[in-house]
Amino acid sequence: MASVMAPCSCAPATKKVSHWTNLPTPPLVATINHELETKKYELLTIIQDMERGLKTTADQRSSIEEAMVIVEGYEAGEPIDLEKLDGTWRLQYTSAPDVLVLFEAANRLPFLQLSIGMMLGGADFPEI
Numbered sequence: 001m002a003s004v005m006a007p008c009s010c011a012p013a014t015k016k017v018s019h020w021t022n023l024p025t026p027p028l029v030a031t032i033n034h035e036l037e038t039k040k041y042e043l044l045t046i047i048q049d050m051e052r053g054l055k056t057t058a059d060q061r062s063s064i065e066e067a068m069v070i071v072e073g074y075e076a077g078e079p080i081d082l083e084k085l086d087g088t089w090r091l092q093y094t095s096a097p098d099v100l101v102l103f104e105a106a107n108r109l110p111f112l113q114l115s116i117g118m119m120l121g122g123a124d125f126p127e128i
Helices: 028-048 058-073 095-110 113-118
Strands: 004-007 087-094
Touching: 004 028, 028 058, 028 087, 087 095
Parallel strands: none
Antiparallel strands: 004 087
16 A cells, blocks of 8 residues: 655645755755655656546556655655654545545545545654
8 A cells, every 4th residue: 555645735834944054965965855856746746636546547556656666765764854744744645445435435425525634634743
């Protein structure tokens, strides 16, 4: 099962600026960051009209899975910064059947759309 989530544009953005912000970025790091952002954009473009996974063929799911593996590979082994994950997120794509069935039901029964949207809407990651 695969899922892609993106920060919700309706949530207020907060950014912590450190004293390291003004340091020059080494060329290799800048190139890798640019490649990563390009791959993220390509992934989000692929899933754009998939209705969160409801409208996908087997070939499309395979392409999406491959794109996700590529994006995940850029930061493999890096520690996760939970502060960067705090916030409101929107599920962009999933292949999880137990979640897809909820979206199918919401398409047939509009009164479920609000409940499902609220259920999948936020993430709060406490300090570990």
